[in-house]
Amino acid sequence: MSMKLATRQIDGVTILDLSGRIVLGEGSVQLRDSIKELVNKGQKKILVNLGDVSYIDSSGLGELVSAYTTVKNAGGELKLLNLTKKVQDLLQITKLYTVFDIKDDEATAVAAFSAQ
Amino acid sequence: MTGRRITLTLASSLASVDRVEQTAEEMAQDAGLEEDARFGVTMAVREAAANAVFHGNEGDAARHITASFENNGRSLIFSVADQGKGLDPSTLPDPLAPENLLQGSGRGIFLIRSFMDEVHFKALHPGTEVTMIKHLNGAPTS
Numbered sequence: 001m002s003m004k005l006a007t008r009q010i011d012g013v014t015i016l017d018l019s020g021r022i023v024l025g026e027g028s029v030q031l032r033d034s035i036k037e038l039v040n041k042g043q044k045k046i047l048v049n050l051g052d053v054s055y056i057d058s059s060g061l062g063e064l065v066s067a068y069t070t071v072k073n074a075g076g077e078l079k080l081l082n083l084t085k086k087v088q089d090l091l092q093i094t095k096l097y098t099v100f101d102i103k104d105d106e107a108t109a110v111a112a113f114s115a116q
Numbered sequence: 117m118t119g120r121r122i123t124l125t126l127a128s129s130l131a132s133v134d135r136v137e138q139t140a141e142e143m144a145q146d147a148g149l150e151e152d153a154r155f156g157v158t159m160a161v162r163e164a165a166a167n168a169v170f171h172g173n174e175g176d177a178a179r180h181i182t183a184s185f186e187n188n189g190r191s192l193i194f195s196v197a198d199q200g201k202g203l204d205p206s207t208l209p210d211p212l213a214p215e216n217l218l219q220g221s222g223r224g225i226f227l228i229r230s231f232m233d234e235v236h237f238k239a240l241h242p243g244t245e246v247t248m249i250k251h252l253n254g255a256p257t258s
Contacts, residue, residue: 023162057166058163058227068218094212095217
């Protein structure tokens with residue numbers, strides 16, 4: 001199953017709802033392009049919802065890191081929402097949980113942006 | 117299935133990476149690995165195939181990768197070989213080092229080592245073969 005991506009807005013926060021597999025190839029490119037497009041439009045509060053992501057490979061992890069740095073370098077912030085156990089384990093193994101602000105509740109995550 | 121061995125010679129393409137991953141998944145499932153171990157094994161073999169295609173063979177359609185899959189009853193043994201310039205794994209940066217955490221790449225071999233019980237690299241002249249072993253029932257083969 002390839003990756004699907006949808007965007008929505010809540011209280012000035014752009015939520016990227018991802019589903020499927022974020023892997024080398026189309027999925028990684030699609031995520032990169034979407035982040036660049038959002039940042040270019042000035043949307044710098046980005047919440048990436050991974051609740052329906054079944055699988056991420058090293059390329060997908062790399063794209064999440066690149067997305068984080070792209071948004072941060074533009075003066076914004078990117079947070080992650082609703083990690084599955086597998087994705088959570090991968091972030092633990094790779095120490096990326098120390099990089100990302102990870103939330104498990106959408107309202108709390110949106111409020112965390114609003115507080116800034 | 118004990119004693120089962122499959123060897124695939126494939127083009128340097130993303131479709132080949134998917135094919136190798138799928139074959140590893142089937143082998144892990146047949147061996148009765150639990151979900152977490154199956155996930156790790158499948159990911160490791162996919163990473164090895166992706167490295168072979170895009171780093172080893174540099175995506176060159178004229179070069180092939182060779183992947184083999186074996187269940188000897190004690191272990192699952194996977195190997196992936198490319199026809200590239202060769203790889204010295206000792207020169208790879210540590211992806212967990214603070215200065216590397218924000219790198220957009222460089223985690224593939226680290227993940228392979230994380231999920232497999234044994235990982236061996238062999239220079240082929242040209243190319244590199246990586247062999248990945250997952251012991252069944254947690255028992256070492258020796």
